[in-house]
Amino acid sequence: MNNLLTLPVMIPLGFSLLALLWPRRATPVGILALLATLLASAWLTWRVSGNGPMLLALGGWEPGLGIALYADALSSTLLLMSSVVALAAGIYSTGYFRAPGDRARFWPLWLLMMTALHALFLSGDLFNLYVTLELLGLSAVALAALGGKRKAVEAALRYLILGLLGSLLFLAGVTLTYAGYGTLDLMKLRDLLAPEPVAWIALALMISGLLLKTALFPLHFWLPPAHANAPAPVSAVLSALVVKAAFYLLLRFWLEIFEDVVTAFAAWLLGILGAMAVLWGSWRALRAVRLKLLAAYSTVAQLGYLFLFFPLLAALPAGAARDTALGALILMALTHAFAKSALFLATGVIQQKAGHDRIEDLGGAARALPVTVFTLALAGVALIGLPPSGAFLAKWQLFSAAIATGQWLWVPVIATGSLLAAAYVFRILGYAFAPAEGVTYRIADGREELPALILAILATLLLGFGSVQLWEFVTPGALAAGEAP
């Protein structure tokens, strides 16, 4: 029954109410919710891989009048990704938030954010997407402000205002689309849209809104403070999932809904911005003083890589080569999600045990927290894009596509970005392995160190050696929700 399509959204929503009603049991409720959500997402992915895309017309009204939920390979993959990351970060949070009050505040919001993410991944309606974006933004801001440190609150407030502006740009696009084409259903729009001023301007508005939310250079300025000052588990999910959500929409609009509207020039523009993001973000990460800030800037850079794919996809003719590039793009996004969340969680462990996250004072960390430093190294390998991480395969295809399409401009960009990444990752490790006297951290316990380690292993080993299935699953029908029953 397709109603089960609502589970990945409704489970976290329902449990967030329970966590609100029974604050003292918030933690078990939350963990249970995340487990159930993971199961639901896994089931959904399995269904989609078996029987192809799924559709649910909510309220029994035909899409257009009512709202439809779509699940295809792309959305279900991201659903699975976010469920895994959220579970890991959630388990970690039980070690991070010790006070019952903190937990009672944390869990309902955390689950609401999951609701928003999954609603966004599954939504098939333009205005509904606006609502999910707002839900995501508000819950993310509320989480980022937890703890109430002045810096965190200030960053959260700026984050909120910019997020709202992004949503408004998006909504303006929605307005024009409805005015011009008289429907909000994505799949209907896909058939109606034509390359004409209305569609162009509407798309431009929506894309710019999403770019603001996904923090593409030069709209990235809000990200580092917001991600670097939030509580560790929140930072992890902000960097790994929240920006990805906006990117997911961008991808779907670009390659599927507005396929006939987008121009090669626009794709190049995105590519250029992506390239600048790669260089600038990596450079700032290298100069960063604090580990969390480094991680945040590295996110800016890593998102840049994703945008390098756009001009390549525009140049590649439909066929195997293009599918491969598309698969690489998704693989890149997944690897970054796991690696970056691992990095943030590991950073959180260090910050709590050492009392700071200044990179230059990390001496002795390798002896005090071997597992966590090992996690840092693994995540670093994935961020640099070295084998056997999934990012290596993705970058391979990125290079390959750039060479095949003769877009040589990107080759030095990717190369430089990778070397800069190597520089900042090994800068951390260099300090972490340096011997230091009198470093006596408390030994972290499993629920704090293991989630990050598992995420890092997913990013490096699983996606490195087992990504063929992903490729086969995602590439052919990646953006073909149109063929839904």
Add this chain to the structure above:
Amino acid sequence: MSFNSWLPLLIVMSSLVPGLVIFLLREESHALRTLLNLFGAIIKLLLVGLLIWGVYHAEVIETRWTLAPGLDLVLHADALSVLFVTLSTLLWLLTTIYAIGYLENAPHRSRFFGFFSLCVTATVGLALAGNLFTFVIFYEMLTLATYPLVAHKGSPEALRGARIYLAYTLSGGILLLIGTIWLRNIAGPLDFAQGGILGSIEGLDPVVLGIIFLLLITGLGVKAALFPLHGWLPQAMVAPAPVSALLHAVAVVKAGAFGIVRVVYDVYGIEFAASLGLLTPLAVAAGFTIVYGSLRALSQDHLKKRLAWSTVSQVSYIALGAAILGPLATIGGVVHLVHQGLMKITLFFAAGNYAETLGIHKVSEMNGVGRRMPGTTLAFTIGALGMIGLPPVAGFISKWYLGLGAVEAGIAAWILPVLIASSLLNAAYFLPILYRAWFLRADDSLALAGHRERTVTPPALLWPPLITASLALAAGLFAAAPYSPLEWAQLIAEREYRQ
């Protein structure tokens, strides 16, 4: 899945698994760690035995695993890979024994041996790589595995050396990566094949092939310390002796040289590469490096630095062999892969012993060490003479075939002078050491100054160099025996030139 399709994977795993387990071991559990190390090394040796047998009887031994559309991870055994695998496995066993003795009650041993095993895993993976894609993967993994070893001491200069090493190798890795991907785009899957694969493909632009060749060789040349990409090697000297030994004899430097051999013979194909006129520049670079390295070695007083520069020079013999068209040169180059390994590891073991036992680091402190440490010094002497190229030590064989090859290729006019010059230079920087060691009286003040609690070299440190030295000697004396390195090199050469 027959056993043959598992064998290569098992060989890789036999050092990977112990390595990973060792990471998890607590620092105190020495016995278990040692057991694991030796266990892995010996298992690997046995498996390699099977491998040799199989390849000798021309069986197909291959593991294949698809990583991404059109990208297969291939582990394949052919004559060349067997040569390299055997070398690294054998030397790993010896180096492990040596390292156990060398690092007695040093800190962070779990970390050290963990990465040590990973390093060998990467090397073996390189040796067995069945296509350029797989080669690149293990090439990068090797970089990652060796960085912590170079940085192991954690002292500022150690970290600095490691940083430089990393900067060089990662940049090289990127170039290699780009070249490989480009070639993959225009020439399809790059599964190594004797005689090369590009020659048979129609419609490839020779200019592009030239550029790609340059990219690949530059990428590999970094690890092979080809001039002007050699800068990292002397810096990496800060590593502990066993690491230097492995780095110079098998792991890093050899990986680069081996890669050059692979690219020239099994990707481009030597005839095809020659027809594109790509070999002469390589030959020139190699020849220059040979002389330049020797010259720099002359002026080093620090023993390990002198050995390092000698490596820069010696490894280029392999590149030179690959750069000269003709089976004889091929034989010379390929066989030197093994010979240089045996001799150089001996020298580093010995250097490590001097440092450990007498606290001697400089050539100028080596007066009379021959009497105090006869075993070690004997091994050192054999290694040194081999380097110079005196018969009957193995080094002579390599140089002899290289010389013949040059004559055969008709470029003796400038190759022979290079070979002779380098041999003279080798003599010039090795013989004085031997003279000091054997014939000068120990200068007590110096010796006592650096005197350690340990006066006699423990067997774990003494035997490895003796064994490697005698192997180097044997490789020269019984060069004609079956299964000797020379014979394998001939096997390889004839397979490369079959068509």
Add this chain to the structure above:
Amino acid sequence: MILTQLIFGITGGLLFAIGLRSALVRESLLARILAVNISGAGVFLALVAIAYRGLEETPDPIPHALVLTGIVVAVSATALALALRRRLEEADDE
């Protein structure tokens, strides 16, 4: 087409742009929050103007519903923003 739609649609666009600008350039957080609200109101206005179909024709209910939703979302966001701002003014750590 109906002139009223165009009048209010274009007005909406202008409000949207005005608000967006001052939300970006103004320094005072309160002013920014105001600006966001006005910008939003502009978009809502344009949306409702679409629905208008003349004096005797009953308007398209969909945009009305969307705007109603939008208004609630906007007030939620405003409330959160103001609460954050207040916390910020009170915060005395470092």
Add this chain to the structure above:
Amino acid sequence: MEITLWHLLDALLAILLLGLAWSALSGSDLRRGVVLFMAFGLLLSLVWARLRAPDLALAEAAIGAGLSGALLLLALRDSEKPGNRTVQTPPLLQLATLLLMLLLAASFALAYVTAVTGNNGDRLAGLAFGNLEQSGVSNPVTAVLLNFRAYDTLLELAVLLAATLGILALGAERRPFRKPGLLLGGLVTWITTLLVMVAGYLLWAGAHAPGGAFQAGALLAAAIVMLRLGGMTSEGLPVSRLLRWLLAAGIAAFMLTGYLATFLDLAFLQYPEGRAGLLILLIESAAMLSIAFSLGLAYLGGSPSGWEKSSSKGSPS
């Protein structure tokens, strides 16, 4: 087409709106800005009425102008620290943003005009009216909100909840106003009762006439605000545990009915034949309560006394 008086009125309203917006945003006097913004809101609700959107007119008056205005006025009490206002954007940037703004407005207008003129104006309206019969209510807007696009409304309640929880997480409420005089006190009680009654009416009327959960909830919230203004700290807000239930009520009602449909083998959020009207009223009442108390808490700008206790005592693992 001929220009009628209506169009002149439209133009006048438009100009007024723009003028108010501009003057509310220009100038550094925040108090003036907030007041002008409230005026803007009221004018906007007038425009809604003009555009035949009475539901919006009500909502705007109650929420847009009313509550937001109250929140903003209150916010004026927390003066901004200097340093937030110091940096002056350079004139060149000013100009650039101005041009950018004009470009934005122009392109939006262009697209809008072409879109509106190019479209036959029906869009989804026909579909909506066609299905109004089955929707269970006669007010088309309510039909869209609670039936056709009920999922939007469900998520919207989640947005409200997220904001409320975010506010609650920020610490204690602002201190109440001083106790009022007898006269004001009485006034407050009167107005409150009035507001509650009107809210009840709006909720019930929503099914067939303008009104519904949001407007009603906003009025209830206004009642709470009233009590607060009256300086009555305890009144208006129930104890923490009940408050939690009230906040959850709206979403809970939605989800329960939603899955109820599943058991009847209907699609999620599909109402069984003939039961739509009743269920919608149930959901709306629950939603109204959630909205009212969420907005009320929003007005407090922090967690009320006793909220923390209920969450932090006891020791969950």
